Amino acid sequence: MNRNIFIANRLREVLLNGHWIANTNYKEQLSDISWQQAIQQINELNTIAALTYHINYYLRGLLTAFETGKLEISDKYSFDLPEITCKDDWDKLIQDFVKNAACFIEKIEQLDVEVFEKPFFDEKYGSYLRNIEGVIEHSYYHLGQIVLIKELIAQ
Template sequence: MTRNLFLANRIREVLLNGKWIANTNFKEQIINVNWEKAVQKIGNINSIAMLTFHINYYLDGLLKAFVNGKLEINDRFSFDLQPITSAEDWNNLVKDFISNAEKFANAVLALDNSRLDEIFIDEKYDTYLRNIEGVIEHSYYHLGQVVLIKKMFDLQ
């Protein structure tokens, strides 16, 4: 198996359809959450909507960087979710997330394997490989939070 295929499969696993590592995936966890629960906060914990936006922000930004060679996202904006006030707002975010997850997996699959070892935009960002692995690890981290938030709702 080529590295790009391996990485694309790992992205799909955590974001879209896998069960191996966490026995779930991001899509499975958010697809049936109603919008009121998605925006509900428990204490000072981020909401499910906020975490979904956060991961989607990076997927979208990296997809754009793959195309134009410019990294135009900034961590300080990664939680700047516009208010969600309806099921339509939430469903649009979920659809955008799923679409970007699929596009990101496909973009990684389309990368030439030699490109994985090249510098990503600037030396301070390390390689394409490191950034793609970072997306996977970061997504599992926040997937765990989403799962725990949903369990906390069940305790209320």
């Protein structure tokens, strides 16, 4: 299996439809959360909505970078979640997340295998492989938080 297909499948696992590593994925976890639960604050933890926005921020930013050739996302803006005040706001965030996840996965599938060893927009960021694997690891990290926060909300 080509590296691009392998990595796209790993992204698909965590973001849209897998069960292998975490026995769940973002799309599945977000599907049964009400907008009130999504914004419910548990102590000092991030909300489920904030974590969803955070991962989506990077997916959208990376898609833009692939399109423009410029990586212009910044960690300091990655939790700047617009206020969610109703079901429509939450549904829009989920729809945007799912769309960006699918587009990002498709983009990775279409990459030439040789690109994975090349610098990711700038040599200071390391290789494409390192950064895309970072997206996978980062996504699993926050998926685990979402699962735990859902359990705390259900108590």
